[in-house]
Amino acid sequence: MKSDKRLDDERIGEEEGREISHAAAMPSLEISRSVPHHDSCRMATLKFKGPSPYQQKRPKPSDTDLEYAKFLKDFSLQFEGTTEPVPMALFGVGRIGTVHLSGLARNPRVELLYIVDEVCDKFDDIKRYWKLENTQFLSGKESDKVFKDPRVQAVLIATPTSTHQDLITRALAHGKYVFSEKPIAESKEGAINCYKQAKQAGKVLFSAFNRRFDPAFCNIKQRVRAGEVGHVHTIKACSRDVQLPSIEYLRTSSGAFHDTAVHDIDMICWMLGEYPIRVSAQGSAMAPEIAELGDYDTIFITLKFPSGTLGLIEISRHSSHGNDQRVEVFGPKGMLICANERPMSGIESHIGSEGANYIPTYYSFPSRYRHAYLAEKEHFLDIVQGKAKPAIMGHETLAVTKIATACEQSAKEGKFVDLTWGPEDLPPE
Structure with missing residues (x-):
């Protein structure tokens, strides 16, 4: 009688034999142990090897890597x-x-x-x-x-x-x-x-409308003007801030339409290169303290432009999940999206079964628009030193005020408000 150990060894051997026979019958599967590690015929990608990277053309930094561009300027001490x-x-x-x-x-x-x-x-x-x-x-x-x-x-x-x-x-x-x-x-x-x-x-x-100097929004604007999505059908902006302003500030802020909505109005008009001919708006005050001031903390604005483009702006003064700043541009050729930025965008966690988690968005506007605030001051210094003309003209600022006033009127009166523009009012190309 065979011992239990010999019986187990024979069973294992038989199972291994069946696995090898099964693998041999499947030509798409390879048994690595039967092939020498240094068999050159197995090095399928070796033929693609090129010359040393030192003998090749070096890759150039992307135009979107503004931090590296700033480093190069500092390193070369460019005046x-x-x-x-x-x-x-x-x-x-x-x-x-x-x-x-x-x-x-x-x-x-x-x-x-x-x-x-x-x-x-x-x-x-x-x-x-x-x-x-x-x-x-x-x-x-x-x-x-x-x-x-x-x-x-x-x-x-x-x-x-x-x-x-x-x-x-x-x-x-x-x-x-x-x-x-x-x-x-x-x-x-x-x-x-x-x-x-x-x-x-x-x-x-x-x-300064600081969002014009935000690198991400500048990128979207350039691509819209280059025709990447074709004639823009719809453009949407979402602007929610986590940090409620103090009541003392709100008392002298000129109201949500002129304090907050003007940024989104200007950004949309700047991206499109036209002003709306009809607007409508609705507003609510979810916070009773803001309601007492006769102001709004939650706003929806719709805009119709002479080209037929439709715009939508959503605003909230209180966003518990962080600074929420997004733009979407849609046209017949496709769509451009500027999603929320995060302080450490490359970090994600997968702990247990809770799924993927990411670093929160920037907390509020000082951090989200840090590059924009620096860039707008650089532009102003260029103006003072005679190296640049203003990127924002006076009549553009007045146009945004006119649109914000019409939106505020619409919210208070519950009706559409039409706008007319003369040749002297139109934005630059």
């Missing part, structure tokens, strides 16, 4: 035009003022001579944190010193909306270039007067 810094003054170091201060304080093209604000108790901390030993800090009552100082070439205004027009007119009266956060003034007439004064003074009044 474009004058190397003298622009003497400037900053008005306001609140939320948006801090965004601008972080760019100005670190920019070798800027000499920050003055900071003007009412938070005098923070001046010493600001000076130490940003190492602004040569910057003079003033209260609003002392601001005349800025305007009368002939060294100051330009001012950046990041104060509450109600102060913009006064600061702009005073700066222009003293021959300064002006970068102002929107809106330029609280009324259309006030804004028109500011631009007229700038023209008379021979200086540029620049109101």
